[in-house]
Amino acid sequence: MLTSPKTHTQLFLNGVLSENPIFRLALSMCPAVGLSTSVMNGLLLGVAVLFVQVFSSCTISLIKRHIHPRIRIPTYTLTIATWVTVIDLILAAYVPVAYKAMGIFVRLIVAFAIITMRLEVFACKHDLAPSFWDGMGMGVGFLFGMTVLGTIREILGMGTFLGIEVLGFRPMLFFVLPAAGFFTVGFMMAIFNYAETISLRRKRRG
Numbered sequence: 001m002l003t004s005p006k007t008h009t010q011l012f013l014n015g016v017l018s019e020n021p022i023f024r025l026a027l028s029m030c031p032a033v034g035l036s037t038s039v040m041n042g043l044l045l046g047v048a049v050l051f052v053q054v055f056s057s058c059t060i061s062l063i064k065r066h067i068h069p070r071i072r073i074p075t076y077t078l079t080i081a082t083w084v085t086v087i088d089l090i091l092a093a094y095v096p097v098a099y100k101a102m103g104i105f106v107r108l109i110v111a112f113a114i115i116t117m118r119l120e121v122f123a124c125k126h127d128l129a130p131s132f133w134d135g136m137g138m139g140v141g142f143l144f145g146m147t148v149l150g151t152i153r154e155i156l157g158m159g160t161f162l163g164i165e166v167l168g169f170r171p172m173l174f175f176v177l178p179a180a181g182f183f184t185v186g187f188m189m190a191i192f193n194y195a196e197t198i199s200l201r202r203k204r205r206g
Contacts, residue, residue, distance in 0.1 A: 008133040015137025022145035022185065023192045026131065027114040028042050031105050039162050042150030044098050046143030048091065048106055049151030052083045053115050053142070057135030059083075067124065076119045084109045089143040091144060114138060145188070 021027045028049075036042045059079050060067075067075050088106050091099040099106070109115070118138050123131040154160055157175030159167035174180050 008129065011130060011133040012137040012140070015134065015139070015141040015142060017141070017192075018196070019138075019194065020141040020145055021114040021138055022142060022149075023188045025114070026185075026189070027117065028112045028142065029185065031108070032145065032185060033178055035204050036149035036153055036181060036184075037157065037176045039147060039150040040155045041102060042146035042148075043143070044091065044095065045102060045105055046139075046146040048084075048087045049109055049112065049115070049142045049146075050136075050139030051087045051199060052080060052140035053118065054132065054135040055086075056080050056115055056119060057123040057131045058128060060126045061126060061131035062118045064124045071102055071123065072120065073116070073163055076116050079119070080115055081110045081179045114142060128147050137148070148188065149181070149184055153180060 014022070017024075019025055022029070022032045031045055035045055056076075056079050061078065063075075084107060087109075091102075091106060118134060120135070122134045126134070151161065153175045154162075155166060156172050157170065157180070158173075159165060160172045
């Protein structure tokens, strides 16, 4: 099993950078495109996914030996749904205005491919500590992606940051439209791919 602190760091960075859910794996693109129109929307959904990912990964890791192979996916879905219900109630109670703006996306976390994938690929095969760090990395990676997209689209589309005027005008209203979400995601994917190419070249030279 993966247990060393160095490996835990690698697991965390893997989810944030080399296997970023949005910019590298292109998973959960619907919320990435549809809800990343502002920093606050991206931040709140990212926090919700981080919460669900970490707690679902830890739960599955703890009960993996008791899960029959034929009911793996239903078990994952039930586990995710449980933690989605918890974060849904928390957001509704403490940030009702932002929660209302996010609409049904929080409840749709149950169907997010990134969470189910990590439970199947990692949590059901590893102990608690590695599963925690893998879930943390993937969750933070999704949070990072949503926040970056929200920042770019809010500033360029509405001239604001967290609702505060920073430009004094709306430069390109196009960026708050769904089509701009795909454009922005594609742009960030290109940056991540370029950075990986440069990193590989340096390793080969070294």
